[in-house]
Amino acid sequence: METKHLIAKDKFLNESIKKAAILLKKGEIVAIPTETVYGLGADATREEAVDKIYRAKGRPNDNPLIVHIGSKEQLFELVTDIPPYVEDLIDKFSPGPITYVLKSSGKVAKNVTAGLTTVGVRIPDNPVALELLRYSEIPIAAPSANISGKPSPTTAQHVLDDLEGKISAVLDGGPAKVGVESTVIDCTEAQPVVLRLGKITTDEIQQVVGNVEVASTLSDNSEKPKSPGMKYKHYAPEVPLILVKQKSQMEQVINKEKSKGSRIGLLVSASNAKQFQAEKIIVLGENEEEIAERLYNALRSFKQEEIDVVICESFPTSGVGRAVMDRIERAATSIID
Ligand code: AMP
Ligand code: MG
Secondary structure, rough: OOEEEEOOHHHHHHHHHEEEEEEHOOOEEEEEOOOOEEEEEEOOOOHHHHHHHHHHHHHOOEEEEEEEEEEHHHHHHHHOOOHHHHHHHHHHOOOOEEEEEEEEOOOOOOOOOOOOOOEEEEEEOOOHHHHHHHHHHHOOEEEEEOOOOOOOOOOOOHHHHHHHOOOEEEEEEEEHHHHOOOEEEEOOOOEEEEEOOOOOOHHHHHHOOOOOEEHHHHOOOOOOOOOOHHHOOOOOOOOEEEEOOOHHHHEEEEHHHHOOOOOOEEEOOOHHHHOOOEEEEEEEOHHHHHHHHHHHHHHHHHHHHOOOEEEOOOOOOOOOOOHHHHHHHOOOOOOOO
């Protein structure tokens, strides 16, 4: 199939959004821009459309999808039994990079929730996505628009690199601003539980609801994680990645890999870039926001330059930095403490 590249900018904006809406209404799958990463969208009420997402991505069918909606009202149609604190969270953080897991009202197709009684819903903070959602008036199920296991896409080109020929179109709204996937929070109990770390931090959530837990499954590999996706290997670059936790060890690890004759790639902060030598050095940024925004593009870029091994330093964990380190740890082939 030919994958249409629909530019959602300037004079093409409305026309491209309309074309994407028509394809989605026909039951096709279209990649859409959001503020976190690009999503692979389908009409969440149609099982056969949603099935195309799983097939195109090669996504395990027990890993549920997040449903994107354009307004708080639409959210209330898709879920029931909403604890009172959820409205406070929505008023504070949505539209934004946060997904609420709530009891499903049964309106979305059953493969969206992978058979669970709950559904993850989110209002993305991206003008193109919001316009598409409001114009099409359909809830859009959209996991990240990458081949399962690879780093999530933050540009339309990343989507095409993974899925060209397998999806009907990509709606190109420019690069994603946040760069890591949404915070996922289970809101089915009296107290919310963070299932996946993201830009909205546990502290920020706590300030609104008083008390919040972080799921133990974020750190161990228990049999039945509450968020099924967390058990899978994620964000893995095609080149092996060594995460070095102590800065003082960087030099030694670099020299060891060099002595094997490997072509080395480095992921470092601006302040360390000049200290080391390697075939390719990527400076992720000055602060956590920049590091998050550039991380997945960097992870994808080493393959093209035939780098054998990537050595990555540890970044600060304030703000979105904690989610960044969570993703790097999941992407790492080995971690040196
Ligand atoms: P992705 O769409 O690729 O960003 O992945 C969505 C993430 O949200 C995965 O980790 C899912 O397991 C999680 N998720 C989606 N829906 C639910 C749900 N109903 N309950 C728990 N976790 C969910
Ligand atoms: Mg994903």
